[in-house]
Amino acid sequence: VGTHDAKIVPGAFSHIGDNGTRESSLTKGEQTRRRILEKAAVLFNQRGFEGCAMSELMEATGLEKGGIYKHFASKEELALEAFRFAADSALEARVGDLEAIDGALPKLRTIIERFLTEPSPIPGGCPLLNAAVDTDDGNPALRKLARASFVEWRRRIAAIVEQGIASGELRHTADPVQVADAMIASIEGGLVLSRILGNRSPLEHARAPLESMLNQLDSSPRDKHPARNRSAAR
Amino acid sequence: VGTHDAKIVPGAFSHIGDNGTRESSLTKGEQTRRRILEKAAVLFNQRGFEGCAMSELMEATGLEKGGIYKHFASKEELALEAFRFAADSALEARVGDLEAIDGALPKLRTIIERFLTEPSPIPGGCPLLNAAVDTDDGNPALRKLARASFVEWRRRIAAIVEQGIASGELRHTADPVQVADAMIASIEGGLVLSRILGNRSPLEHARAPLESMLNQLDSSPRDKHPARNRSAAR
Amino acid sequence: VGTHDAKIVPGAFSHIGDNGTRESSLTKGEQTRRRILEKAAVLFNQRGFEGCAMSELMEATGLEKGGIYKHFASKEELALEAFRFAADSALEARVGDLEAIDGALPKLRTIIERFLTEPSPIPGGCPLLNAAVDTDDGNPALRKLARASFVEWRRRIAAIVEQGIASGELRHTADPVQVADAMIASIEGGLVLSRILGNRSPLEHARAPLESMLNQLDSSPRDKHPARNRSAAR
Amino acid sequence: VGTHDAKIVPGAFSHIGDNGTRESSLTKGEQTRRRILEKAAVLFNQRGFEGCAMSELMEATGLEKGGIYKHFASKEELALEAFRFAADSALEARVGDLEAIDGALPKLRTIIERFLTEPSPIPGGCPLLNAAVDTDDGNPALRKLARASFVEWRRRIAAIVEQGIASGELRHTADPVQVADAMIASIEGGLVLSRILGNRSPLEHARAPLESMLNQLDSSPRDKHPARNRSAAR
DNA sequence: ACAGTCGGGACACCCCGTTTGT
DNA sequence: ACAAACGGGGTGTCCCGACTGT
Numbered sequence: 001v002g003t004h005d006a007k008i009v010p011g012a013f014s015h016i017g018d019n020g021t022r023e024s025s026l027t028k029g030e031q032t033r034r035r036i037l038e039k040a041a042v043l044f045n046q047r048g049f050e051g052c053a054m055s056e057l058m059e060a061t062g063l064e065k066g067g068i069y070k071h072f073a074s075k076e077e078l079a080l081e082a083f084r085f086a087a088d089s090a091l092e093a094r095v096g097d098l099e100a101i102d103g104a105l106p107k108l109r110t111i112i113e114r115f116l117t118e119p120s121p122i123p124g125g126c127p128l129l130n131a132a133v134d135t136d137d138g139n140p141a142l143r144k145l146a147r148a149s150f151v152e153w154r155r156r157i158a159a160i161v162e163q164g165i166a167s168g169e170l171r172h173t174a175d176p177v178q179v180a181d182a183m184i185a186s187i188e189g190g191l192v193l194s195r196i197l198g199n200r201s202p203l204e205h206a207r208a209p210l211e212s213m214l215n216q217l218d219s220s221p222r223d224k225h226p227a228r229n230r231s232a233a234r
Numbered sequence: 235v236g237t238h239d240a241k242i243v244p245g246a247f248s249h250i251g252d253n254g255t256r257e258s259s260l261t262k263g264e265q266t267r268r269r270i271l272e273k274a275a276v277l278f279n280q281r282g283f284e285g286c287a288m289s290e291l292m293e294a295t296g297l298e299k300g301g302i303y304k305h306f307a308s309k310e311e312l313a314l315e316a317f318r319f320a321a322d323s324a325l326e327a328r329v330g331d332l333e334a335i336d337g338a339l340p341k342l343r344t345i346i347e348r349f350l351t352e353p354s355p356i357p358g359g360c361p362l363l364n365a366a367v368d369t370d371d372g373n374p375a376l377r378k379l380a381r382a383s384f385v386e387w388r389r390r391i392a393a394i395v396e397q398g399i400a401s402g403e404l405r406h407t408a409d410p411v412q413v414a415d416a417m418i419a420s421i422e423g424g425l426v427l428s429r430i431l432g433n434r435s436p437l438e439h440a441r442a443p444l445e446s447m448l449n450q451l452d453s454s455p456r457d458k459h460p461a462r463n464r465s466a467a468r
Numbered sequence: 469v470g471t472h473d474a475k476i477v478p479g480a481f482s483h484i485g486d487n488g489t490r491e492s493s494l495t496k497g498e499q500t501r502r503r504i505l506e507k508a509a510v511l512f513n514q515r516g517f518e519g520c521a522m523s524e525l526m527e528a529t530g531l532e533k534g535g536i537y538k539h540f541a542s543k544e545e546l547a548l549e550a551f552r553f554a555a556d557s558a559l560e561a562r563v564g565d566l567e568a569i570d571g572a573l574p575k576l577r578t579i580i581e582r583f584l585t586e587p588s589p590i591p592g593g594c595p596l597l598n599a600a601v602d603t604d605d606g607n608p609a610l611r612k613l614a615r616a617s618f619v620e621w622r623r624r625i626a627a628i629v630e631q632g633i634a635s636g637e638l639r640h641t642a643d644p645v646q647v648a649d650a651m652i653a654s655i656e657g658g659l660v661l662s663r664i665l666g667n668r669s670p671l672e673h674a675r676a677p678l679e680s681m682l683n684q685l686d687s688s689p690r691d692k693h694p695a696r697n698r699s700a701a702r
Numbered sequence: 703v704g705t706h707d708a709k710i711v712p713g714a715f716s717h718i719g720d721n722g723t724r725e726s727s728l729t730k731g732e733q734t735r736r737r738i739l740e741k742a743a744v745l746f747n748q749r750g751f752e753g754c755a756m757s758e759l760m761e762a763t764g765l766e767k768g769g770i771y772k773h774f775a776s777k778e779e780l781a782l783e784a785f786r787f788a789a790d791s792a793l794e795a796r797v798g799d800l801e802a803i804d805g806a807l808p809k810l811r812t813i814i815e816r817f818l819t820e821p822s823p824i825p826g827g828c829p830l831l832n833a834a835v836d837t838d839d840g841n842p843a844l845r846k847l848a849r850a851s852f853v854e855w856r857r858r859i860a861a862i863v864e865q866g867i868a869s870g871e872l873r874h875t876a877d878p879v880q881v882a883d884a885m886i887a888s889i890e891g892g893l894v895l896s897r898i899l900g901n902r903s904p905l906e907h908a909r910a911p912l913e914s915m916l917n918q919l920d921s922s923p924r925d926k927h928p929a930r931n932r933s934a935a936r
Numbered sequence: 937a938c939a940g941t942c943g944g945g946a947c948a949c950c951c952c953g954t955t956t957g958t
Numbered sequence: 959a960c961a962a963a964c965g966g967g968g969t970g971t972c973c974c975g976a977c978t979g980t
Contacts, residue, residue: 028957029962046370050284054949065950067963075949124370132430133367136358137280143430150430181427181439186416189423193415196366196377196384205415209443212450288973299974300940309973496978497942514839518753522969533970535943543969592838600898601835604826605748611898618898649895649907654884657891661883664834664845664852673883677911680918734959756953767954769959777953941978951968958961 033071036061040082041089045124048134049079049142080141086127087149093121095156104164105214108183111157112210115187116203125195128153129188154180164217171219179217186210267305270295274316275323279358282368283313283376314375320361321383327355329390338398339448342417345391346444349421350437359429362387363422388414395451405453413451420444501539504529508550509557513592516602517547517610548609554595555617561589563624572632573682576651579625580678583655584671593663596621597656622648632685639687647685654678735773738763742784743791747826750836751781751844782843788829789851795823797858806866807916810885813859814912817889818905827897830855831890856882866919873921881919888912 039060043052054075058065072078094114098107120126131146157180164170190206273294277286288309292299306312328348332341354360365380391414398404424440507528511520522543526533540546562582566575588594599614626644633640658674741762745754756777760767774780796816800809822828833848859882866872892908 027961032962048282048284048368048370050282053947055947064964064966066952066965069950070962073950125367128430129426130367130370132426133359133364134282136282136364136429137285146430147432150427178439178442181424181436182420182443185423185427185436185440186420186443187423188426189419189421190415192363192366192422192426193384193419195370196362196380198381202415202419205409205412206419208412209416209420209447212446213443216446287971289971298940300938300976303974304938304940495941500942516750516752516836516838518750519839521967523967532944532946534945534972537970538942541970593835596898597894598835598838600894601827601832602750604750604832604897605753614898615900618895646907646910649892649904650888650911653891653895653904653908654888654911655891656894657887657889658883660831660834660890660894661852661887663838664830664848666849670883670887673877673880674887676880677884677888677915680914681911684914755951757951766960768956768961771954772959938980939978940980942976944973944975946972948971949969952966953964954966955964956962958959 029071032063032067036063036068036071036078037082037085040078041086041127042123044079044082045086045122045127045130047124048130049075049139050134076139076141080145083127083131083142083145083149086122087131087145089121090127091149091153091156093118095153098160104160104167104169105218107160108157108179108214112183112187112207115191116200116207126188126191129191150184154184157183161217168219170217174217179213182213183210266297266301270297270302270305270312271316271319274312275320275361276357278313278316279320279356279361279364281358282364283310283373284368310373310375314379317361317365317376317379317383320356321365321379323355324361325383325387325390327352329387332394338394338401338403339452341394342391342413342448346417346421346441349425350434350441360422360425363425384418388418391417398451403453404451408451413447416447417444497539500531500535504531504536504539504546505550505553508546509554509595510591512547512550513554513590513595513598515592516598517543517607518602544607544609548613551595551599551610551613551617554590555599555613557589558595559617559621559624561586563621566628572628572635572637573686575628576625576647576682580651580655580675583659584668584675594656594659597659618652622652625651629685636687638685642685647681650681651678731773734765734769738765738770738773738780739784739787742780743788743829744825746781746784747788747824747829747832749826750832751777751841752836778841778843782847785829785833785844785847785851788824789833789847791823792829793851793855793858795820797855800862806862806869806871807920809862810859810881810916814885814889814909817893818902818909828890828893831893852886856886859885863919870921872919876919881915884915885912 036057040057043056043060046052047056054065054068057068057078061068068078072081095111098110101107101110124130128146128149131142131149135142135146154177158176161170161174161176161179165172165174165176186206186209187203190203193202193206194200270291274291277290277294280286281290288299288302291302291312295302302312306315329345332344335341335344358364362380362383365376365383369376369380388411392410395404395408395410395413399406399408399410420440420443421437424437427436427440428434504525508525511524511528514520515524522533522536525531525536525546529536536546540549563579566578569575569578592598596614596617599610599617603610603614622645625648629638629642629644629647632638633642633644654674654677655671658671661670661674662668738759742759745758745762748754749758756767756770759765759770759780763770770780774783797813800812803809803812826832830848830851833844833851837844837848856879860878863872863876863878863881867874867876867878888908888911889905892905895904895908896902
């Protein structure tokens with residue numbers, strides 16, 4: 001992330017015909033490589049690095065062993081690129097395309113709603129979360145990538161907050177990075193608990209402290225009427 | 235968890251000599267079994283189920299394979315019991331021994347502080363978090379255990395909230411389960427982010443929304459002046 | 469070699485029954501290990517290190533891979549011990565049991581005759597020769613072992629020469645190491661050529677320069693009549 | 703060998719510019735083929751057939767796999783031609799260009815000196831020796847080639863002896879083939895031992911029996927004074 | 937009776953030599 | 959001449975059953 005090109009978002013080209021568009025100028029090898037990444041991103045996200053065998057990737061991609069190793073020197077290299085792919089996809093799906101939304105608070109609330117309502121673009125849950133736990137020991141390369149992914153995510157949210165402060169929409173006392181961290185933490189935590197429990201209620205419950213926090217950021221003079229906190233009331 | 239006996243908390247017997255106390259009445263086999271669990275809890279928590287080989291357990295325990303398999307029928311059974319052991323340890327360390335603290339809010343704040351200041355009693359981070367991600371696919375037995383562990387944790391926090399409501403300390407509009415979920419989510423999320431980033435700042439930042447929420451729960455009439463939210467201010 | 473124990477000579481125990489002799493006191497694991505070495509010595513000697521797959525060893529020993537790797541940490545370790553086994557066997561077969569023979573020249577001629585008439589105790593030819601070529605590139609461990617084996621071989625022949633000089637049987641101008649090297653070189657060279665050609669004639673022909681040399685070493689006053697060199701005459 | 707054309711000796715064209723000489727009339731494909739052979743001859747000679755992977759040849763030649771397979775149907779065919787190339791090179795370097803030297807004994811001694819002083823024209827040692835050991839099992843095609851190479855080598859030396867006998871320089875009792883075999887055996891054996899030991903002393907020591915033999919072949923009436931055999935004396 | 941040795945399959949990742957489209 | 963894909967086989971390691979000697 002961070003340096004990633006938004007155009008790499010997966011699926012964006014999956015519906016391409018054989019017309020002469022720039023996208024279809026991918027060589028056959030690049031198409032195969034991409035297909036492998038798409039499958040691998042899902043499998044690694046679901047099963048973890050150790051839990052996912054190359055044989056499963058062979059089956060998923062329809063390629064033989066040699067076909068895969070032609071494009072990736074090792075399982076680890078494949079896992080790294082697959083994570084990058086997955087993380088980019090997730091990032092775009094959740095904090096992308098916000099330009100059309102006016103105002104910092106609506107933008108932040110949109111991000112939250114996306115997590116609450118839309119499933120992960122990559123099956124298996126948040127790639128960042130999975131990578132963080134999977135790479136807990138060892139694998140510094142993947143860890144570095146996960147860190148970069150998180151930092152980019154935080155940067156984007158913090159940027160929204162900064163713009164809100166600059167425009168006067170948010171109180172100038174707000175700390176953009178802290179807001180970003182708090183948002184991401186609540187959301188990721190809610191995702192974990194929902195995964196454990198098997199239903200989305202913990203994720204819903206995680207909305208409450210976020211709303212409290214956002215309300216306090218709001219610089220508008222109107223009172224925070226209790227009715228507002230429906231979600232925290234019984 | 236849930237059905238576990240709190241006396242199994244590890245370390246409780248670690249200082250036992252060979253005198254005839256009740257604890258030392260463990261048979262030699264039971265001591266060995268316990269020693270295996272103590273080591274396995276750490277290793278599985280650090281490396282995950284697939285990532286941890288029996289050979290590592292052999293090395294860690296100093297036993298041969300046959301010695302381990304005498305006590306546990308399979309790697310999975312060992313992992314299950316090791317998780318139970320780890321989860322119990324973590325639970326007690328974080329939400330145990332709160333009777334001496336007066337009031338619901340102080341109790342809740344104590345829990346939060348413990349996560350912020352004390353390291354995980356089991357190296358490798360929160361066992362619940364690790365198990366949740368590790369068992370994402372398959373392994374329904376471990377998943378069930380993780381769920382039970384989470385439910386117990388949530389139950390304990392919700393009980394504190396309920397007592398606070400009953401005593402009038404907290405608003406009667408508070409939803410105990412929601413508060414518990416929100417707290418746990420923020421904390422777990424903060425733990426994940428701190429693990430990725432390699433420092434505790436995200437965990438610190440996760441305190442803000444929790445404080446906002448706790449303040450709103452407070453039924454005391456004093457105004458919630460903004461100055462209170464030091465942590466959310468610059 | 470050099471430090472080897474003559475009791476390790478293979479085949480020495482191959483005819484052992486189930487009586488309670490000292491040799492049968494080998495544990496089951498040690499017996500298996502030995503069986504593996506006996507087979508591996510032959511296969512590696514015939515096919516070389518790279519040319520011999522573990523699957524062939526599995527077939528030859530009747531063991532599964534796990535069974536073999538129980539006794540040897542790696543293919544390389546197995547190859548090393550197998551070479552040591554083969555080299556010791558060959559050494560004993562060719563330069564062992566010479567005490568009963570009187571005189572340095574008869575001893576040296578016996579060694580030569582053994583090479584000319586007896587087949588290699590380890591099928592596949594002289595292990596020293598094979599290892600020398602097989603380990604031409606890399607594998608310093610095997611190379612070191614081969615060197616030790618050669619040095620021991622040379623040492624034994626040189627010792628015979630030295631004794632011959634001391635007893636007055638050989639001229640005091642003889643250089644024991646040079647004699648040893650020349651003998652071994654002629655023999656090994658003859659072995660190679662015979663292997664290429666598929667018949668023993670080059671080995672027979674290699675006898676001539678050796679006889680010339682031995683005759684010159686002889687300190688006895690009788691003339692070296694040309695008729696002696698039957699092998700160099702037509 | 704044997705049927706090969708001496709003009710294929712490698713290096714003969716290595717200094718060729720792009721002028722219109724007959725040699726540069728090689729098509730581009732033939733030049734590539736030759737470049738592959740030059741590299742392959744070295745690699746196979748150093749690592750053996752099984753020990754040398756096509757990927758190494760790719761790296762050495764700078765070609766892709768397909769590029770190599772355009773010129774050789776299989777790895778084995780390539781190895782065969784590479785050996786022929788290497789063997790021819792070695793033969794010419796050691797027993798070629800002897801016409802300028804007068805007399806059979808000087809010619810034979812020149813051959814010996816070349817082995818003792820000049821390094822192998824193909825890195826990795828004597829191709830004949832390497833092939834003989836490498837192809838010990840199976841590979842009848844290469845074995846046949848090695849045999850032909852040896853036979854040619856022996857034939858050339860025997861021819862020198864025959865001419866010496868015909869001219870009266872050598873005793874008529876000499877057996878040309880035996881002399882050739884003995885010479886080659888001593889030299890090859892010395893090469894092997896020097897390779898094992900890592901220094902040239904065994905090769906030097908192998909000179910002694912050869913000198914003894916050559917002296918006995920000499921038909922000149924002068925006595926074989928002991929001082930001649932400096933190398934065999936201390 | 938039991939700790940521990942031994943052996944068994946299965947499978948991991950990786951790389952090989954090869955063929956096919958381009 | 960290359961890029962891509964193909965199978966098959968390389969070594970090494972896994973988890974675990976079963977036997978063994980104390």
